Amino acid sequence: MQDQAGPVGMFGDGLAHFHAISRSLATHWYHVNLKRRHEGRFVAYEEMLNDEPRLVELLISQDENLVVQEVQVVTPAWMNKGSCWKMEMLTSLSMGFNQVEVPVCVLRVESGDVYVNTHQRDLDVAALVGVRELYRHRSETTGLASTSEDM
Template sequence: MFRTNDADMLGVPGMFGAGQTQWNQVSRVLRTHWYHVTVQATQEGTAREIVLMVDAEAQLQKLLIAQSEDVGISDLQVVTPAHMNGTEAWRMEALTQVYIGEDENECLVSVIEVESGAVYHSSNRPGFHSDSLTNLRPVFLSSMIRPD
């Protein structure tokens, strides 16, 4: 989840549209993955690009389902913490697929494949193997985004 601090607010709420507030920065407390989603939208003949920072697979799935002729995802990246991607730092990588499954405790676990072929999972259990998941279902496949 992302959080904001009132001191980082730009302008006043609603200044950029009803229900909209702009921020100079947001923060993240949890060391969990999130998605960087680029959306192309055409409204009244004008094309716009919007970037969303999406925290969870449920929200990502809603965006994928909501795509239309005028609004579509053109790029999708995953941002992973070091413990998840096996390096010393956070990484942002092009996404190829995301699945959700249940471990032996019926807890949801994300399985994420990136463009390089690396596969990450969201379980914190030592020795976890994603092939032990049950009720595995797709959230995202690369064919779900618009080609350039």
């Protein structure tokens, strides 16, 4: 079986296309649309990020050569209380600790729904301690996705 689709360099130097992505755990992840300056012009890219540290690292690295356009979160059914995986616009992401000091992510999506990355049934999001906002959907005035100001 051939691993390559199309001729070598079909997507340009250093650019690639993928056939599949595998994950062993049914946990949320982030789909990020961004623009990077390449040879004097902005080129659209998508990044699929596995976790919050990678998302925050990307958000912090924004400058005149890299601009995050939008962040979507992909959640499994157990997390979004639905029947299947969902991909939704992320409006904010916070992290805090439950009563036994386990970190918990709180994801707010465009529909207004709030998801948490724990199976703890009796979790009260308002009872989390040390809550820190890691991301808020871009401001319409700046056009940039942002991390919290204290980072």
